[in-house]
Ligand code: ADP
């Protein structure tokens with residue numbers, strides 16, 4: 619093989635990441651034990667493992683919702699493990715988008731208002747924001763539903779709203795916790811197509827799933843067991859990973 623593999627931009631890196639919980643005042647539970655992983659621009663990584671293996675802990679750490687007990691977490695070139703609360707939540711809002719199994723939409727708000735929500739946590743809503751949110755609703759196939767409330771939408775449509783909401787801050791890293799877990803398989807496949815399209819456009823996706831056929835659509839699967847990486851399976855799709863933006867011989871194809 620003499621293919622040239624273009625260099626890939628690192629979005630996130632965890633090094634010997636460990637999270638322990640204290641049970642009572644004696645027993646320490648290792649939720650994650652010295653995990654090291656790299657996530658490049660355009661990666662699509664599935665996380666699998668039995669209940670209690672550390673999947674949610676890992677996703678929460680990657681999403682800056684929680685802090686490691688020890689180890690490093692480099693996000694967008696910065697070690698975020700040691701940042702204070704304000705800097706930590708700023709990084710979360712700027713670099714991370716979340717998609718949850720149960721959508722977590724606000725029932726009183728319309729589709730476009732739900733999509734707008736993460737912006738209002740970050741700063742004042744600006745005049746161009748509404749248009750941007752309408753464009754995102756269009757992108758996920760909900761142009762006709764922008765003024766509906768979540769209760770008036772199907773599960774698949776609600777998850778599309780959640781995906782648009784995850785994109786509103788233009789995050790580099792999208793974290794999805796069983797995004798198809800509440801959906802029938804045909805609707806789940808549609809949601810996977812949407813995630814694959816985002817990934818194809820260069821977003822890095824880390825997705826927890828229990829379903830092997832969903833995981834198989836990622837580029838690789840990290841299998842966790844008792845807070846360790848048990849093994850990593852690479853999936854071949856014949857796709858070339860997106861090259862480093864603006865550099866290298868593949869620039870013309872970007
Ligand atoms: P998974 O998402 O794979 O089911 P978790 O990351 O939720 O696993 O949990 C990993 C381990 O850490 C489990 O043993 C769980 O009981 C423990 N754990 C998670 N959160 C807490 C907590 N807040 N307090 C104590 N133990 C916890």
Ligand code: MG
Nearest residue numbers: 670673674675
């Ligand atoms: Mg979990």
